[in-house]
Amino acid sequence: MPMQMQDLQDLFVHKLNDLYDAEQQGLQAMQQLSQRVQTPELKQGLQMHIEQSQQQVQRLEQIMQKLGQQPGGEQCKGMQGLIQEGQKLLKEDASPEVLEAGIIAAQQAMEHYEIAGYGTARTYAQLLKNDEAVRLLEQTLEEEKMTDQQLTQIAEKINVQAMNA
Numbered sequence: 001m002p003m004q005m006q007d008l009q010d011l012f013v014h015k016l017n018d019l020y021d022a023e024q025q026g027l028q029a030m031q032q033l034s035q036r037v038q039t040p041e042l043k044q045g046l047q048m049h050i051e052q053s054q055q056q057v058q059r060l061e062q063i064m065q066k067l068g069q070q071p072g073g074e075q076c077k078g079m080q081g082l083i084q085e086g087q088k089l090l091k092e093d094a095s096p097e098v099l100e101a102g103i104i105a106a107q108q109a110m111e112h113y114e115i116a117g118y119g120t121a122r123t124y125a126q127l128l129k130n131d132e133a134v135r136l137l138e139q140t141l142e143e144e145k146m147t148d149q150q151l152t153q154i155a156e157k158i159n160v161q162a163m164n165a
Contacts, residue, residue, distance in 0.1 A: 012124040013067060017074035019117050020060045025076060026110055027053050029083045033103050038096050042104065042154050049147050056143065059136040066132065082109050101162040104155045111148040118144060 005011050027050060034046040064071040086106030094102065118141040125133035 008124055009128060012121065012128060012130075013064075013069055014074065015117065015121045015124060016060055016064055016067075016069075017071060018076050018078075019114070019121060020057065020064070020071045021074050022076040022079035022114060022117065023053055023057045023060065025079045025083055026114070027057070029086060029110070030107070032090075033086065033107065036090060037100055037103060039100055039154070039158060042100055042158065045147075045150055045154060046107070052143050052147070056140045059140055063130075063133045063136055078113055079110065082106070082113055085109070095162070095165040097158060097162040097165040100158050101155065104151050104158060108148055108151050108155075111144055111151065115141065115144045115148065 005014060030046050030050050030053070034043055034050070037043045037046060061071050083106075086103065086109075089099070089102040089106060092099070092102075118137055122134055122137040122141055125137055
């Protein structure tokens with residue numbers, strides 16, 4: 001049964017649950033994608049982000065616990081759709097370079113979705129004067145932005161390789 005949302009606090013909890021499920025789905029997808037990657041820099045970047053995502057899940061759990069809420073109960077359809085797009089790519093007959101260029105694009109789409117979600121949640125936390133949540137969400141938001149930048153740097157090399165594949 002959908003949760004009743006009466007105020008910004010309810011919407012904040014809803015957003016946190018959505019992000020929690022997005023992170024869980026993203027973790028599974030990254031583990032799948034990292035098995036298909038050959039470029040050491042990309043493989044290492046995905047592994048690092050898997051570890052970061054596990055910490056991000058813990059931060060969400062910490063925020064929810066402080067709010068007296070149990071995390072979960074939401075299914076993030078947005079992340080589900082982005083992951084399905086990435087998985088379609090894995091079924092294509094593509095050279096390793098082209099596959100990796102596509103994997104980066106799929107991963108960046110997931111990162112951008114998370115950046116938007118964490119930015120929104122942080123803004124809600126600011127309005128609700130929940131300083132601890134603001135701090136934790138800001139930390140995650142900065143990590144997501146940094147991951148996106150790292151993926152861009154890796155893509156600049158791999159996209160050229162894919163062009164010449």
